Amino acid sequence: MAQRTAIIIGAGPAGLTAAYELLDKTDIRPIVYEMSGDIGGISKTVNYKGNRIDIGGHRFFSKSDGVMDWWRSILPLQGAPARDDALLGRDVPLLETPGAPDPEETDRVMLVRRRISRIFFLRRFFDYPVSLNLNTLRNLGLVRIAKIAWSYAKIRLFPIKNERSLEDFFINRFGSELYRTFFRDYTEKVWGVPCDQIPAEWGAQRVKGLSATKALLHAVTRLTRRDASVAQKDVETSLIEWFMYPKFGPGQMWEEVARAIEARGGQVLLHRRVVGLRTDGGRVVAVEVRNERTGEIEEVKGDYVLSSMPVRDLVWGLGDSAPQEVREVAEGLRYRDFKVVGILLQRLSIVNQTKIPTVNGLVPDNWIYIQERDARMGRLQILNNWSPYLVIDPDTVWVGAEYFCNEGDELWDMPDAQFAQLAIGELADMGIVEKEDVLDSVVARMPKAYPAYFGTYDRFEVVQRFTDKFDNLFLIGRNGMHRYNNMDHSMLTAMMAVENIAAGVRSKENIWAVNVEQEYHETK
Numbered sequence: 001m002a003q004r005t006a007i008i009i010g011a012g013p014a015g016l017t018a019a020y021e022l023l024d025k026t027d028i029r030p031i032v033y034e035m036s037g038d039i040g041g042i043s044k045t046v047n048y049k050g051n052r053i054d055i056g057g058h059r060f061f062s063k064s065d066g067v068m069d070w071w072r073s074i075l076p077l078q079g080a081p082a083r084d085d086a087l088l089g090r091d092v093p094l095l096e097t098p099g100a101p102d103p104e105e106t107d108r109v110m111l112v113r114r115r116i117s118r119i120f121f122l123r124r125f126f127d128y129p130v131s132l133n134l135n136t137l138r139n140l141g142l143v144r145i146a147k148i149a150w151s152y153a154k155i156r157l158f159p160i161k162n163e164r165s166l167e168d169f170f171i172n173r174f175g176s177e178l179y180r181t182f183f184r185d186y187t188e189k190v191w192g193v194p195c196d197q198i199p200a201e202w203g204a205q206r207v208k209g210l211s212a213t214k215a216l217l218h219a220v221t222r223l224t225r226r227d228a229s230v231a232q233k234d235v236e237t238s239l240i241e242w243f244m245y246p247k248f249g250p251g252q253m254w255e256e257v258a259r260a261i262e263a264r265g266g267q268v269l270l271h272r273r274v275v276g277l278r279t280d281g282g283r284v285v286a287v288e289v290r291n292e293r294t295g296e297i298e299e300v301k302g303d304y305v306l307s308s309m310p311v312r313d314l315v316w317g318l319g320d321s322a323p324q325e326v327r328e329v330a331e332g333l334r335y336r337d338f339k340v341v342g343i344l345l346q347r348l349s350i351v352n353q354t355k356i357p358t359v360n361g362l363v364p365d366n367w368i369y370i371q372e373r374d375a376r377m378g379r380l381q382i383l384n385n386w387s388p389y390l391v392i393d394p395d396t397v398w399v400g401a402e403y404f405c406n407e408g409d410e411l412w413d414m415p416d417a418q419f420a421q422l423a424i425g426e427l428a429d430m431g432i433v434e435k436e437d438v439l440d441s442v443v444a445r446m447p448k449a450y451p452a453y454f455g456t457y458d459r460f461e462v463v464q465r466f467t468d469k470f471d472n473l474f475l476i477g478r479n480g481m482h483r484y485n486n487m488d489h490s491m492l493t494a495m496m497a498v499e500n501i502a503a504g505v506r507s508k509e510n511i512w513a514v515n516v517e518q519e520y521h522e523t524k
Contacts, residue, residue, distance in 0.1 A: 006501075007287050007300060008032045009274045010308035012041025013487050014477025016257045016268075017070075018306045018494035023264045025502050028304065030266040032258075033289055035273035038251075039258050041308070042449055042478070043487055045251030046342070048442045051398050052390040053342045055446050057367055057381055058250040059115065059243035062488035066495070068244075074256050075110040075246055078103050082111050082247075084388040088357045090114075093242060103247055103389070108256070111387055113245045116356065116364045119182065120380075121371035123431060125353075128369055130174075130182050144181070151175035167195035169203035186371050189378055190404050191336055193454060202453040202484070247389050250487075274309060279321045284473045287317075306497055308477035308490075310335070310448050311463060326466045332456030333482055337407050338449035340381075341423040343433075344440040345397040350432050359384070362397060375426045376411070378402050396439065401427065407447055416443040451482040468508045474500070476511065489515040 006022055008015045011034035019030035038044045046053040062068050079100020085092050086104070092112045094100070101109040119126040124139045137145055152175030160168045166187065170179045187195050246252040258268045275297065276288035286301045307314050315322050315330035322330070348363065356364040368380040381400035383390045391398040401423040405411035414422070420441040427433040460482060467475055474497040475481050477490040485493070492514045500510070 004028045004303040005301070006030045006304040006306060007274075007302035008306045008308075009287070009314075010034060010041060010477065010480070011039050011254070011258065011268055011270070012308055012477060012490070013043050013254065014308040014480060014490040014494040015041075015306065016254055016261065017491040018476060018498055019261045019266050019268070020257055021495055021498040022501070023261065023266055025498055028501070030261065031300070031302070032261070032266070032268040033272040033274055033287075034268065034270050035292060035309075037270050039268070039270075040251045040254035042338075042446055043250040043254060045249030046442075046444045048342055049440070050392045051342065051344060051383075052249045052251075053340060053383065053400050053442075053444060054249045054251075054381065054386060054390070055340060055444060056338060056402070056449065057379070057386070057400075058245075058487055059366075060110070060245055060250070060253075060487075061243040062486075064488055064492060067488045067491055070491070071244060071253065072110060074260070075108055075253060076101055077110050077244065078112060080104065082388055083394065084359050084384075087359060090357065107247055107252075109247050110244045111247055113243055113366070113386065114356075114364070115241050115243050115366060116385070117367040117369065118365050119369045119371050120430070120432075121182070123372075125368075126182075128367075130178065140181075144177070147177040148175060148181070151177040163200040163203075165196045166198040166200055166202050169200040170195065173203075182371060185373055186369065186378070189376070190450075191452065191454075192404065192406060197454060199453050199458065245387055247387055249387065249390060274307075275317060276319065277305070277314070277317045279318065279470065282469055282471050284470055304472045304474070304501055306474045306476055306494070308475075308480035308494075310451075310479040311475070311482045314467075314475075314480075315463065322466065326463055329456045329459045329462045333460070334452040334455035334457070335406075335448040335479075336450040336452055337405050337412060338446040339403045339405060339411065339419065340444050340446075341401040341403075341420050342383075342442045342444070343399050343401060343420070343424060343427075343438060344391075345399065345433055346437040346439060348397055348399075348432060349434055349437075359388075359394060370430070372430060375430060376403060377423060377426050378404050380427070380432070404450075412445075419443050448479055451479060451484055453484070457482070464512065471506055474508065474511065481512070483515060485515050 006028045008019050008030050011032050015032055019032050022028045022030045042056055043058050044055055060071055077095040079095045080102035082103045103109045103111060117128040119128045126136055126139060155171060155175045159172050163169050170183045184195055191198060261268055271292040273290045273292055274287050275290045277284050278286040284305045286299050288297055288299055290297045312330045312333050315327055350363055352358050352361045352363050354364055358364050362384060365382050366385050370377045370380060379402040383398040383400055388394060403411055420443055424435060424438055428435050467473055476493040476497050478485045493511050496511045
């Protein structure tokens with residue numbers, strides 16, 4: 001019997017999970033085509049002179065036991081403290097089994113990290129998500145707090161019955177005053193359009209179970225009880241306190257998976273762009289692959305095609321086999337692109353004023369959400385706190401200043417040196433750094449980082465119905481399904497696609513159902 005082959009488009013979490021699972025559960029040989037020279041897609045890690053940048057920040061946490069176990073099977077959980085935890089004597093959940101890896105002795109290890117994110121607004125720190133504690137009351141003042149309390153009480157009594165926009169969604173859960181204070185401007189910064197032009201489905205996709213009431217109850221609960229486990233089953237995902245993280249960032253996970261795929265007979269080919277798909281009846285029978293280094297195009301036949309490439313590009317590659325309406329909807333899909341400036345510093349100007357001990361008095365945050373209206377920056381990663389091994393010199397501070405933009409706009413096209421100076425200038429203006437403390441910087445880009453829920457997305461079912469007609473074509477992952485999924489959701493779509501292939505299931509309904517359940521969501 002001839003060897004069956006699966007063509008997998010994209011070497012991100014979905015594509016690599018699919019290849020790994022095919023080798024584990026079927027006799028099908030996967031060939032992964034990745035148009036870039038990097039492994040991991042948006043979950044890659046950029047290595048700049050030994051200092052590593054996580055593109056977007058990736059917490060390894062899921063309410064799916066299967067995903068959590070899958071990650072730990074690739075990179076085992078630490079059995080001894082990481083460098084900073086040992087130095088400070090911090091307690092973290094450890095794997096208490098003989099032979100569990102010590103991150104000071106081995107690189108193939110998954111760390112357990114404390115989740116701390118705060119909002120920077122009015123040149124002060126607020127909890128994230130916002131909670132009505134003493135710090136918030138002190139920072140906002142009595143007048144603004146009274147307006148927030150009144151508007152929240154009002155919306156609980158008289159909610160918006162038909163949520164038509166993201167603005168309606170936020171107001172129903174937080175009240176109009178809290179929405180205007182903490183959600184409206186930041187969300188527009190992220191997406192580039194006002195909240196009243198974004199469908200409420202975005203909120204249902206990313207925020208779901210979180211509300212002002214739950215955030216407040218969580219703050220009270222933390223005073224009397226802590227969930228010291230990594231699982232945190234009873235905690236809203238936006239409120240988790242621990243997460244797993246590879247020693248050298250998320251790219252390490254996917255580089256390990258790629259090596260495992262090749263060791264077991266699969267292929268992972270970089271600098272290969274899929275530029276066309278040939279169909280015959282209700283099947284995709286071959287893809288055209290262009291070698292980005294030589295320009296040569298070859299046709300590759302396969303029994304199955306699993307695609308995590310952007311839907312717009314997939315439909316374009318299908319050519320005339322896609323009806324005009326399908327092509328119009330696909331062409332109208334929108335994306336938000338991403339740039340990050342890695343900045344190496346002697347120190348930060350802001351200092352740790354929390355009760356959480358840190359090395360050299362560094363602020364304890366993984367992420368700082370920049371809500372200041374005079375800054376175009378969206379978030380600031382303190383990379384030392386994601387993993388102490390992301391930075392070579394532990395006495396320096398390594399940060400990632402994140403910006404949301406669109407390909408072709410002013411921010412996207414800005415030369416790297418100028419863009420780095422923009423980020424450094426904004427951080428200096430906010431009092432976070434001093435320019436003379438900057439040691440080095442680098443700029444990284446990620447196109448199509450965030451599928452958008454506007455444009456023609458309200459007609460996306462036209463594309464879904466069309467692609468689902470191809471028995472052997474499976475759309476998986478964030479861009480593959482044009483869904484703002486977390487990494488674990490992208491992996492679950494790949495796992496379900498492989499299960500369908502193994503079982504001979506033709507329906508794709510279970511794949512599209514991933515990330516519909518309440519308990520799976522996180523806001524980032």
